[in-house]
Amino acid sequence: MAELLYRLGRFAARRHWTVIGAWLAVLALSAVTYVSFAGALSTNITLPDTPTTRVSQQLERDFEGAGGGAGAIVAETSDGSAFTAAQEDELVALFDRVAEVESVADVADPFATQEQLDSSAQRVADGKAQLTDGQAQLTAGQAQIDGGREALAAQRTQAREDGTLASIRGQLDAAEQQLDDGQAELDRQQARIDEQAPQLEQGATVSDLSSGFRTVSEDGSAAVANVTFDVSTNEVTAEVKTEIEDLVAEAGIDGVDVHPSQDIAQTVPSILGPGEIAGVVVAAVVLFVMLGTVLGAALPLLTALLGVGVASLASLSFSGLVEFVSVTPVLGVMLGLAVGIDYSLFIINRHRRQLKQGADLHESIGLANGTSGNAVVFAGVTVIVALLALNVTGVGFLGLMGTVGAVAVLVAILMAITLTPAVLALVGPRILRRRERARLATGEAYEDDAKITDRDKPMSTTRAWTVLGLGVAALLVIAAPATQMRLGLPDGSTQPPDSAGFKAYDIQAQKFGDGSNGPLLVVADLPAPVGEDDVLAEQAAIGEALGQTWNVEAVVPIGASQDRSALAFQVIPAGSPSSESTAELVQNLRNLTPETAAGGEATLGVAGNASAGIDISDKLSEVLPLYLVLVVGLSLLILILVFRSILVPLTATLGFVLSLLAAFGGITAIFQIGFLSDLFGVHAPGPVLSFLPIIATGILFGLAMDYQLFLVSGMREAYAHGAPARVAVQHGLRAGRAVVTAAAIIMISVFAGFIFSHDATIKPIGFGLAFGVLLDAFVVRMLLIPAAMHLLGESAWWLPKWLDRILPDVDVEGARLERSHPVHQTADEVATAT
Structure with missing residues (x-):
């Protein structure tokens, strides 16, 4: 070569x-x-064949109009007062214009939706009141009839004692017939009430479960219009999103600020x-x-x-x-x-x-x-x-x-x-x-400077042990926060504070609750299809089980599948999409098997941003060990081939593991825990980007082996030319550290430049790579590896004779x-x- x-x-x-x-x-x-x-870039991260995508596919296949992607347009009055009638009209006109954009299936009018929710709740309340009044009237009527029967019985007894029963028997029989007719009417009214009561009770249950869901805030100063697309979110083109953003930006409604949500406003990073x-x-x-x-x-x-x-x-x-x-x-x-x-x-x-x-x-x-x-x-x-x-x-x-x-x-x-x-x-x-x-x-x-000189005097063994011990301890301390690492995907809270996506997220969190930014879609597969008249009963039974689950703010029925073998619900969590409580809720819902009204148990599936993040994190956690084994194994073979040694590649790999864990610790401390977050422009600490660990592992391992190669090859060359092993270590370090130092600083500066990107996905990747190179180049390669090779001495270059013969x-x-x-x-x- x-x-x-x-x-x-x-x-x-x-x-x-x-x-x-x-x-x-x-x-x-x-x-x-x-x-x-060239085509458009996607801003959505998805995985095929995950629990979330299977539920999404079921919604698209079996539920009419429920399979497309979704976003939101959030409006808020500038002064915090309730919307005026004129402002509402202008907003509805804007939503109508957005609905005409290609790929947009519908834009819900939040004011009409909220009115329907309120009137539905009022109808249920009125129905319950009427039912209560009717039941009270029936109870009073029943008491009158029972009193009449007692009086009639007393008259019969008195007449029998007086010997006048025969003369008034007709009157008594007529009175008894009237009581029987009245009882029959009461029975018919009670039957109607008994028939209506379950439906009203089920309607009341559904209404109570939905009460936490709003499209207009309680103070009337904010509204959320849900935008439904006729294609999945990742298939919505950049041109469509841009057209919606332009319509929103050009709305110009006096006294109203309008922002598209992250699903619409998320832009491709520069x-x-x-x-x-x-x-x-x-x-x-x-x-x-x-x-x-x-x-x-x-x-x-x-x-x-x-x-x-x-x-x-x-x-x-x-x-x-x-x-x-x-x-x-x-x-x-x-x-x-x-x-x-x-x-x-x-x-x-x-x-x-x-x-x-x-x-x-x-x-x-x-x-x-x-x-x-x-x-x-x-x-x-x-x-x-x-x-x-x-x-x-x-x-x-x-x-x-x-x-x-x-x-x-x-x-x-x-x-x-x-x-x-x-x-x-x-x-x-x-x-x-x-x-x-x-x-x-x-x-x-x-x-x-390739010649051995007096400057190549080896370090002392005491110094080697000290450097090795302190270096390993320091890296382990930096790595400690990694034990708390949580994985997830960025949401609107991680966008720049001046971006439309963040403003929409912030308004929803303040006016409608944190969970409104990350609703979950839950599909309940029933044991058997149900009749059309039984859908409400099943929605109430399953919805009640969902509502009793910890951390659920509201449960809103969406509808039934075309064959009525499954029901769909929108579940609003109490926590934000990236919170631990929402992640726990997703797992709890997937493990829940609620009883149906008809008997048997329903099976639940969950979709939504929070569940998608969990699925991606779980999938990447599963494949990470296989990836590590493959990468480390192949790279060890390359290093053994290059250095003709067993221990040198092993120490190189162990050093990399230390620097990688320390890099993960730094990422977790800053981007999840919030340590020094202001310095790095992290205004909303949250879970670590789900694919960052595996990406950082691959890139940092390759770069670590780069520096290992450039430094240790000089040591190998000096040793091969007859220098003592420990002298060769010092010579190789002296000969290569200047250029490796410059190369590492260059790489760190290039990666660090991306830390200040406005994109929440790019920022942690830039930091992770820059910090990882910093630790690996200056701590592991220039301190720990020379110290370890000094302590190993001649054995560092040991290679079995049989392997030495077959290696080129x-x-x-x-x-x-x-x-x-x-x-x-x-x-x-x-x-x-x-």
Whole structure:
């Protein structure tokens, strides 16, 4: 591989304009395919074949008009007073205009809906009062009849005693007939009451259960219009959402603020914002300090940005065929920028070192490509393996994110080993500082820092134990909050405070309760279909069981399936969509088997944002162990192949686990618990993004192995050349820490730029990756690994003889290439080049 890359580097140096032109052509082609075939990005994260999606599919299949997606338009008066009649009319007109938008099936008039709810409750109350009055009248009538019978019986007895019974028998029989007729009428009225009573009682039960649901606030100052689409939420196009947002923004109702909910207003995050640009600026400053010239600092940025452009445009060209979650291209940009700058830096740094030692320009480019470029390829392959392994999780959007990220890394590798040599040939010796070129012109070459010197004195064993102990303890302390980590999906509360989605969420929470922002859809499958007249009884029986479940604020019947074998309810939780109480409610409802009015038990299914978040979190928790085994296993094989050691890859992996747990601890502390949340712009701490742990695991593992490779390969090279093991450790650390430090700072700054994104999905990913790289590069790779390898001594490089015989020697550090192509350049050649 090293020899092949050496030749590729020299070819790119000789044919630099051809290589540069080819990459520019690839960029242009990618732009053309993007414009021609790109589709809209989705802002919804869904998984197929989960309990939530199965319930959603059942609603769409069996319940007329209940299967489409939903959103809301929230209105509130500016001064907190009740809506005026004129304001209500203007809002209803706005809702009618929204209802005419393509894909919108209906927009409910909240004022009419609330009036229906109130009148329905009043009718039930009036019916109960009439029933009570009627029953009281019947009781009084029954008392009169019973009194009449007693009086008639007393008359008969008296007449019998007086001997006048025969003369008045007809009168007594007529009176008794009147009493019998009155009793019969009372019985008929009682039968009607007995027939109406259960229905009224069932209606009262349903009304009481629904009493916590409102579409207009109690003070009349806020209203929520539910928007129903004729397609699922993730199929609602960006154009439809934009048209609704525009109608709302242009409403211009005096004294009324109108906001679309997050389901409508959620926007696709920008790929490059002020924070991301600031990260690139920091990277440029680090490059300038490291390389000493503006030209040298510009080259890695140029190649990285070009690579990001190619990878992003090429990937998004398929967004018309495959559904892209909005965070997917942003992740590709993160990785493409970070590794693109780093990989180019490694080759440029090696090239500069060789030039200062007197190497010929093209020879130096070839050698840098064959040595550092070889390490770049192996490091990049490790990252690609970790990213592509996300496809084995079976989670579609996660696998696609991994694939797009892997494409970005692959393009970064190709850019580093082809475009970087071409540009280096174009700039020539100007990659060096002016005084460095002047020094070489005098024939004075720099000392080769690859040689073992007195500065490579190993650390003391006491210091190694101290560093190892304190470092592990510190990482475990930082990791402690991860034991409280909860997973979920972002809701309206996590959106920027000035966004429409947050304002709609906040108004609903204040005026209608936290649970109004995350209603649950519950489908009850009955033991057998019921008659049309029995639907209300079943709704009351099952609804009552639902209402008695802890943390339920209201239960609203939606309707029955077409064959009346299932009933649907909207359940309003007392807690917010992301609260622990709502997550517990979802589990409790799924485990509930309420008794039906006809006998038997119903089976419940739950859908909604809260249940979708639970399902996604559960699914990702299930696949995480398999993913870890696959990624760690494959990467261990790569590292064993590279380092020809068993213990070095094991210590590298254990160190990664520590830094990963510490990164999870930092994420949990800031984004869930709220520690230093204001500093990072987290105004509403909540559950950690559900797919962040598995994404961070893959990316951070690949990047950790990058730094392991660049640092420890120097140790391996020194040890292979005969240096004592502990001296080799110190030499490799001294030789590689400057460039790895610069590379880590660059990567941290690029990732950290995304922390200040307005998007609640991007923000924790940026922080997690930046914090993870910080801990892994500076604590694990530069402190713990050298200390551990010092303590292991010669045994660090132990490899079973049978394995040593069968493993190929990949020569990742390019030692054989260096021996066959020694660095040398005469003073005259230097003077001519400069």
